Amino acid sequence: MSLKLDGKKLSLEIENRLKKDVASGLIMVNREPGLAVIRVGDDPASGVYIKNKEKACKRIGIKSFLFHLNKDISNEEVRNLINKLNNKKEIDGILLQLPLPNQLDPQELISNISPTKDVDGLHEENIGKLLKGERALRSCTPAGIINLLSSQGITIEGKRVVVIGRSILVGKPVSIMILNKNGTVTIAHSKTKNLSEICKQADILIVAAGKPKFIDSSFVKEGAIIIDVGIHRLKSSNNSAFELCGDVKLEDVISKVSAYTPVPGGVGPMTVTMLLVNTIFSWQKNCGILTTIDDLLP
Incomplete structure (x- = not known):
């Protein structure tokens, strides 16, 4: 009989672990982890994915911030928002929800996200660390x-x-x-x-x-x-x-x-859970807390 690799079950197990990590971290720093999600336009599938991510964040104690932008927005305007979020201490992760409208350049915008806040693991610095086998935020x-x-x-x-x-x-x-x-x-x-x-x-x-x-x-x-x-x-x-x-x-x-x-x-389910793992890892690093989830970042 074939073994079912149950992502839903493992996701719940990891979420329970992350919830405990957040609770113990809050005793030391008194600041909850923060995830900024940038959505451009009204793609229905993107809306569903974002709601799932928001629910998952809430379950483990991550504060999520949604920035819903008009579909006609320019590359420069999105880049300016990313730069502002890079400088906000309460934001540990920045997620640019894909796909984007045609006038926007996803790779250029991802490159503007601080590597320490790139919770999708797509910044060239994080990809480079993956190639070198160094610990970093992962795809x-x-x-x-x-x-x-x-x-x-x-x-x-x-x-x-x-x-x-x-x-x-x-x-x-x-x-x-x-x-x-x-x-x-x-x-x-x-x-x-x-x-x-x-x-x-x-x-x-x-x-x-x-x-x-x-x-x-x-x-x-x-x-x-x-x-x-x-x-x-x-x-x-x-x-x-x-x-x-x-x-x-x-x-x-x-x-x-x-x-x-x-x-x-x-x-x-594991894709969403790894977004949470990346956000908690970034929060722990940003707050100077000993990282507890390195084993989940292959």
Whole structure:
């Protein structure tokens, strides 16, 4: 029987740990952690994600500040807001909610966020520290994946890992994390030839392809571990309702794999939880408190 890698369960366990860390830290500094979220425009999916993040912050004692900006705002205006937030002591983390309207340059704006407040782990300084294996704020989804594996005693060292997807959000940083843990990693993408043959060599297959139910049993070897990063809302074939699914056709691979992440309830909750971890880590550093969660930053 395949092992379900339950991201929802692990997220709750980590949240309980963070809640205790906040409570003990407040005794020393009397200032709660602060997270600023910048939302530009009215993308519905962004609204849902932000509400989930706000609820998670409230559960563990992080004070969240939402800055909801007009969709026509200029790059300079967003940059000015970021600079102000960089200088506010009560703000420990700054999250620029993606995607952004076309007139804005996300990489330039992320580069303006202070590296010590970059809770998405996307600033070039934090990416550089990841490459060097130095402790820093980490990209949330990749760090969530590594924690999900380690929570079940799944070692990466010596394993053959295939990552489908090369984005700066998932594919590239998770590949570096795997290298740092002595895994042998192959990055596949839309131009990769013989993709199914490459995937069948994987002990661990991480799928961030952005295509619903793209991976079936023909891509997976017996006993592999499969991590599904995708999430899609598809119309159900039975009725007018919608169903959530990932990049993996789970019903086709589940009898073949040794462990898997469900969608929903796998990688998604861990992404939000790693945002909380980054914010608490930044707060502890900013307040001069001994950091207690280094083990959660791979």
